[in-house]
Amino acid sequence: MLLTLVLIGCVVLAGWWMLRQKADAKAAVNSVEWVSPQIRDVASTVNATGTLKLKTGAEVRVGAQLSGIVRRLNVTVGSHVHEGDVIAEIDSRPVQARVDQAAAQLAQAEVSLAKANTDYVRSQKLVATGLIPAQQFDDSTAAFNAAKASVDASQSALAAARVDLAYVEIRAPISGTIASISTQQGETVAASFATPTFVTIIQESALEVVAMVDEADIGGVRPGQTASFTVETYPNREFQGTVTRIAPIATILSGVVNYQVAISIARDIALLRPDMTANVNVRTADHRALMVPSRCIHAQAGQSFVYVRSASGALEQRGVTVPARNGSESEVGRGLSPSDKVALQTE
Numbered sequence: 001m002l003l004t005l006v007l008i009g010c011v012v013l014a015g016w017w018m019l020r021q022k023a024d025a026k027a028a029v030n031s032v033e034w035v036s037p038q039i040r041d042v043a044s045t046v047n048a049t050g051t052l053k054l055k056t057g058a059e060v061r062v063g064a065q066l067s068g069i070v071r072r073l074n075v076t077v078g079s080h081v082h083e084g085d086v087i088a089e090i091d092s093r094p095v096q097a098r099v100d101q102a103a104a105q106l107a108q109a110e111v112s113l114a115k116a117n118t119d120y121v122r123s124q125k126l127v128a129t130g131l132i133p134a135q136q137f138d139d140s141t142a143a144f145n146a147a148k149a150s151v152d153a154s155q156s157a158l159a160a161a162r163v164d165l166a167y168v169e170i171r172a173p174i175s176g177t178i179a180s181i182s183t184q185q186g187e188t189v190a191a192s193f194a195t196p197t198f199v200t201i202i203q204e205s206a207l208e209v210v211a212m213v214d215e216a217d218i219g220g221v222r223p224g225q226t227a228s229f230t231v232e233t234y235p236n237r238e239f240q241g242t243v244t245r246i247a248p249i250a251t252i253l254s255g256v257v258n259y260q261v262a263i264s265i266a267r268d269i270a271l272l273r274p275d276m277t278a279n280v281n282v283r284t285a286d287h288r289a290l291m292v293p294s295r296c297i298h299a300q301a302g303q304s305f306v307y308v309r310s311a312s313g314a315l316e317q318r319g320v321t322v323p324a325r326n327g328s329e330s331e332v333g334r335g336l337s338p339s340d341k342v343a344l345q346t347e
Contacts (some may be wrong), residue, residue, distance in 0.1 A: 036342070066164060069187070098161045181198070202274075207265055229263070237265075243263055247260035296343065306342050308336070308342055
């Protein structure tokens with residue numbers, strides 16, 4: 001009799017336990033928030049690290065054509081100049097003296113030419129009547145030609161002196177910002193084979209991003225593709241750009257093959273400075289993908305899986321592949337369909 005009661009008690013307890021498990025499982029399933037995978041257009045991107053560089057020809061070193069004392073320096077570092085503005089002036093007195101001297105020599109040569117011309121005309125008439133020998137006529141002709149050559153030489157010397165006088169004012173060849181100043185007011189410069197540098201001008205809007213793209217990713221990068229990047233100075237600000245060129249020759253860094261990709265900057269370039277480090281994303285293509293919230297993805301022993309709702313309504317673990325993650329969302333390659341219900345999170 002006692003054994004019978006014990007058996008009955010065990011059966012009742014087992015039944016109660018099974019009912020309790022079913023109730024707990026049903027409650028757990030009902031407490032889960034379910035989401036449906038969504039098919040959307042997703043951009044394929046290539047990530048790279050780059051540096052902001054000046055474009056070729058954007059940095060111009062302005063020097064002096066003449067030797068002399070810097071009489072005036074009109075700019076400081078950071079000054080903005082327009083093309084044609086006077087940056088500095090060399091003391092013009094020595095050059096002006098050469099101009100005056102060349103002008104005086106020209107005047108003297110012109111007087112000599114006038115006299116030689118008069119002698120030539122007179123001797124031409126006299127030799128025709130036989131009053132002077134031919135040798136004397138030849139001498140007057142030679143003197144006349146020499147006087148003309150002297151005038152031409154004096155004119156050339158005056159023109160050269162005037163050109164030097166124009167170089168007294170050193171003007172900005174481009175518009176931009178003064179990056180550095182090498183010569184100060186009052187210093188003496190000596191222009192010889194190497195032109196002394198006065199200032200360095202950086203052209204406006206002359207920055208570009210040079211990104212180092214790994215050889216595994218370079219095949220998908222093309223000129224004209226859109227790109228975005230951030231810099232450490234503005235970590236929450238995204239700058240836009242366009243791929244302009246790809247280096248044909250690789251750059252090997254620490255044994256890794258990379259290719260330089262130049263990216264033009266679309267706007268807000270005034271906020272940026274040369275040599276800033278940029279984190280670059282190049283948008284290479286668009287494709288349709290099945291997306292779920294990243295919180296749905298679980299991992300164990302190197303395998304990714306999700307919990308889906310089975311036909312009976314219970315939680316079912318299912319393995320998936322995750323080709324890419326995009327912030328709060330993940331792309332699922334295999335293992336799910338748009339009709340599945342995926343658990344957003346489980347306890």
